Amino acid sequence: MDKWAQIEFFLQVAESGSLSKAAERLGMSSAAASRCLNALEERLSARLIERTTRRLWLTDAGHEYQRRCAAIMAELAEADAAVSEATVNPTGTLRVTASVSFASIYIAPALCEFHQRYPNVDVQIVAANRYPNFIEAGIDVAIRTRECEADSGITVRKFAETRRVLAATPGYLARRGTPMTPDALAGHDMLVYNLANDPYVLHFSRGAKKQSVAIKSVLDANEGQVIRAAALADLGILIQPLYIIHADIVAGKLVPVLTDWRLPALTINIAYQSRRHLPAKIRVFTEFLIERFERLGLARRWNEIAP
Numbered sequence: 001m002d003k004w005a006q007i008e009f010f011l012q013v014a015e016s017g018s019l020s021k022a023a024e025r026l027g028m029s030s031a032a033a034s035r036c037l038n039a040l041e042e043r044l045s046a047r048l049i050e051r052t053t054r055r056l057w058l059t060d061a062g063h064e065y066q067r068r069c070a071a072i073m074a075e076l077a078e079a080d081a082a083v084s085e086a087t088v089n090p091t092g093t094l095r096v097t098a099s100v101s102f103a104s105i106y107i108a109p110a111l112c113e114f115h116q117r118y119p120n121v122d123v124q125i126v127a128a129n130r131y132p133n134f135i136e137a138g139i140d141v142a143i144r145t146r147e148c149e150a151d152s153g154i155t156v157r158k159f160a161e162t163r164r165v166l167a168a169t170p171g172y173l174a175r176r177g178t179p180m181t182p183d184a185l186a187g188h189d190m191l192v193y194n195l196a197n198d199p200y201v202l203h204f205s206r207g208a209k210k211q212s213v214a215i216k217s218v219l220d221a222n223e224g225q226v227i228r229a230a231a232l233a234d235l236g237i238l239i240q241p242l243y244i245i246h247a248d249i250v251a252g253k254l255v256p257v258l259t260d261w262r263l264p265a266l267t268i269n270i271a272y273q274s275r276r277h278l279p280a281k282i283r284v285f286t287e288f289l290i291e292r293f294e295r296l297g298l299a300r301r302w303n304e305i306a307p
Contacts, residue, residue, distance in 0.1 A: 006040040007069050009033065010048065014058060014066045015138065019051070070138070078279060090121050090280040097126040098143035101224040101244045106298070107143070107289075114288055121281050129195055129222055140282050144269040145241070155274045159290050162241040162302035164263040167254040171234045179237070179257055182213045189218040189236030191227045202239065204261040211261075241266050242302045249305065256305050265303075 012022035023033035041048055048062035058066060098107055103125050111123055126139065144156070166185075179185050182204050192199050192215070199220070204211045218236050221227055224244050231238040232253060238245070248254040270286050272278070293299065 003040075003043070006036055006043070007073065009036045010040055011066065011069055011073065013037065013049065013056070014062070017056065019056065074273070090118050090284050092120075092279075092281050093122045093124060094140050094281045094285055095124045095126060095138055096141045096143070096285070097128055097139050099129050099145070099224065100127045101228075102143050103127045104225070105244070106293075110289070110292055113292070114285065117288065118281075118284055121285070123285075129224075140272060140279070141285055142271045144271050145266045154271050157270045157286065157290075158267055159270060159293060160268040160299040160302055161265045162243045162268055163265055163305070164239060164241050165245070165249075165256050165305060166237050166239050166258055166263075167245060167249060167256045168231060168237040169234050169253065170255055172231075172236065173255060173257070175234070178255075182211050182258065182261060185213055185215055185237070190215045191230050191236045191238040192217040192220040193222070193224055193227055193239065194220040195222050196239075203264060204258075206261045239263070242305070243268070243298070246301050259305055268302075 009022060009026060009028070012025050013019055016022050016025070019033050019037065020030060022028075023030055028036070037049065044061075044065070046061045046065075047059050048065055049056050050059055051057075096103075096107065104127075107125060114121075114123070145162075166179075172189075176188060179188055182202065185202070200215055200217070202213045202215060204213065219227070219230050221230075224240055227238050227240060228245060228248070230236070232248070237257065238254075242249075245254055249256060270289065272282050272286065
């Protein structure tokens, strides 16, 4: 078996966490799979995978080999795509990551239209509120709500900003009153998204005036939909970007408060690995999302508080 076949098999094992699953994907017998891994480790004079009858895991050398080989295989795939029909007829599996809220509200509903345009592209969604490493997770496109990526090999395209607002149900506000100043939040039950930057200090601005207010939470969570559900159950005042709660505000389920004060906005970006020849599946998906969001006027919605 040549070295490229060995590398492909190793990457399949690392991704699936199973020799048998990797063998099945590549149409190999279990015996051939074991021989392949043994031959690779012998060629490298290094142990890449530790395994017992119950599980297997990568050694430090295995993690490093996976990182480097995944990058090399991605470059090979890019080279193939650059000179193949895929440049005009996108094909393959596209792995997209976004927060649970963004994936549920905006990406999943768009996939029917995308599939009609590009039927040969299959989409996998990795919903996560923390950002996985592009190469290790095999990510093609990521939706981000921060201004830049630490990795200089990542291309970031800004396509919208979203205002962050405070809101609560009419029932909660009737029971506890509506805060009229930032300082009044000290007397309210706050629902906090704990992955935000500095989640327990709110930095307000109104014109040239700035004010920072420390808050305490009756609930904090690492998922916006949990915060939203608690607010809709009259638990307290949430702090969330408009892209998550715009429909609730329009429907009157949530009422914005302190609307004359602003919190720092979030920048929403599309990120992907920087490549000279961008695979067609990535190019058409990013262009599709940008076109769809512009058509639906989402950037405007995410910056306006509905009356």
